[in-house]
Amino acid sequence: MELKLYDTLTKQKQPFRPLDPKNVRMYVCGPTVYDFAHIGNARPVIVFDVVFRLLRHVYGENHVTYVRNITDVDDKINARALRDFPDLPLNDAIRRVTEKTAAQFHADVAALGCLKPTFEPRATEFVLPRTDGKTDMVTLITQLIARGHAYEAGGEVLFDTASMPDYGLLSGRKLEDQQAGARIAVDAHKKNPADFVLWKQSSDDEPGWDSPWGRGRPGWHIECSAMSAAYLGEVFDIHGGGLDLIFPHHENEIAQSRCAHGTHTMANIWMHNGFLQVEGEKMSKSLGNFVTINELLRDWPGEVLRLNMLKTHYRSPIDWTLKGLEESAKTLDDWYEVAADSKGEVASGAVLEALSDDLNTPQVVASLHGLRNAAASGDAKQREAFAASLRLLGFLSDSAAGWKAKKQQASGIDAAQVNSLLSDRAAARARKDFKESDRIRDELAAMGVVIKDSKEGTTWEIAR
Template sequence: MPISFYNSLSRRIEPFSPQDPQRVTMYLCGPTVYNYVHIGNARGPVVFDVLARLLRRHYPQVVYARNITDVDDKINAAAQAQGVEIGAITGKFAQAYRDDMAGLGIAAPDLEPRATDHIPPIIAMIERLIAGGHAYAAEGHVLFDVSSYPSYGNLSGRDTEELIAGARVEVAPYKKNPADFVLWKPSTPDLPGWNSPWGIGRPGWHIECSAMSEAHLGETIDIHAGGIDLLFPHHENEIAQSTCAHGGKVFARWWMHNGMLTFDGRKMSKSLGNVLLVHELLKTHPPEALRLRLLSGHYRQPLDWSDNAIAQAVSTLDGWYRVLRDVADIELPAGDLPVPGSVEAALCDDLNTPQALAELSQLADLARQHRSPEAKAALLGGGALLGLLQQEPEMWFKRGGSAVDAAHIEALLQQRLEARSARDFARADAIRAELTALGIAIEDSAQGTRWSVMKS
């Protein structure tokens, strides 16, 4: 099945094919680890996790790198504020990040390069840029010379003139051109630093991704992904650095950008303060509902986050898991789960996850009606490609079971059964009301009475 994606570089949907038919290379800009991430930060990782799953079905090898930025001014500030080494900060939050991502059902990337492990390649790349006339040292800094790269601005649709004229930030005196950006900056003794030809310093943010991408995936990669807010200046700068360091070779053949998550109508961001941490949300909501919500809009569109939206996702999953519970006794066919063509086709069409979810609903209807091994396998297979329906139905409905006293509930259900047998419906209904008060919903079925934790 052919795959097409929107390419931010050409601004159109193009049929996808990797440079090497045997191997797809993909890079996603990862977090700067100085704090817990919010749910908006998780949208890209979830969306591109689905992309990686799709690509792995189509190509023998997919090398997916998601970096960790572990040297940065904000990290320095956090470390100084707490009086610890930066490693204490970055180690803690890198692990928190992995935990959060795993909690959302995101498969670990193949590679997780860290900036501080790549100082020599970063320095080497900067040296190449200087040698090629694309960068210059000034007052302990090394800056990229934007005027040396005429295509600067192609990705974001800006021209250099405009950037110079519209510069809103105070221009550092050592810059030749206001749009020039830093590749290397000096460090003071109280800050982390590495020896370099330009003195003790640390890398600028943009060069890290260029160097790590080159080190692990080569000079030209197939897909570079990230949030739309990184389009400029981050990705624009990466293109400039990598292209100039590689003698004009194409840096990334596809650029894919996910839209922003909004909350209260505004972009969710740390600087606006309207954030919900993944770490916290995972404690209070079923993780798959969070994931479903993130996939319920097309990845390039903005997506609004709200309690109501989470509740709707929970209800949707309730319906699907009810089907799976109804077919729990049906044996799956031997072998790997199949991937239904309808779900795959939706994803092959520029990763149309809302369409894929609509197809999944159809598969749930079919499984409920047919109760066949094939229909059950199709539902589970479609879910698996999206990273959904990954738990046992009973676990889903018991919501992990930690907060409820299952034995007490079963006892009440037994009493209700006895009351009903005696046709004492007043008592039976009283027991049901008691369960409702405990937050337990019940269903009488041919197989007996089932209970589940009501959605919060």
């Protein structure tokens, strides 16, 4: 079985051949920590978690290095710090914002069933040269200037895009088009409108580091060039992120890294996940359909969000709907019932094959439905393969009972209260007070609880 991945740079699916099978290396751009992550932010986290799990499966758990950074220096962070903690010194206020937001992000993505990356560097720790000699931003910028790829102007250090003949390969934007199409007034100090900031000066009320170019702070793109090189080297296997990062962020990461190191490539495969809409509309704060992971986790267990995400292929746009969530929740209820107590260890070949075909998760889900049916009709071997496949994908982290409890908790329904109402209802039925038993049933229905009477007794579940 050969792993094939679609590469944004060559625009084709290609066989994945790691530079070093003993150390397969992947970098994914992480969050800028100033606010709750929204469900669109969850998409790359889940998608690349599945890539990470698949690589670990193929090459061994100890032979994959996954780096996802935290951007903790950004003008949006400064603004939030000033708004939320106006009485604190700026650096303290910034730390409060970034620590709180990063902790929230970690809790959110853990609930989504995502493994921790191998390393999670924070940008602020890679600005200045380090005692451990790992790549830092100031050194990279110095190299770019020395090699004639960057220049100082107007209090900034800028990347000289004209110095790189094949700038724009990833996004397919030619430098000439950008010059002709530049609608924004060109900053007078730029040689070229496409030139971008590597370093900018900080005023006294902005965070800053002392550098050869005065007290300032890095541009966003240089962060990822430094942190990827620090942990993965000058050239590595996979670089990932959302489609919206192709330009300018990834294009500029490539320019910086290749020109600073003198390499022909930065990463061998560039993977990008597609956009996410909510109920058919672009998510935005002004439309009022801006959904955070945190809000969704109040109503749904994380694995429901995870399955709902993986039902769509990662490169396709996804329409995030309540209906989809309801279906995903139903599917998982059923899968938990069939597989949760199985200890299977060998994942299904069909599931692995679909995953190896550029992460064809819709096909994976179809295979899982097939396995589920075989398992439910008594095929013990298929049941084990079903359970093992689900675990490989980051599902079944609970027991069947734990799952039920989690769903009740997520729905805000108090199981003890339901059980007490059910015993009142049983008592009413026993004394043939059907009016009262119907009233209790209606009360439960109003709470979102559906009851089923059978010969074995009464069971209940949460209506969706």
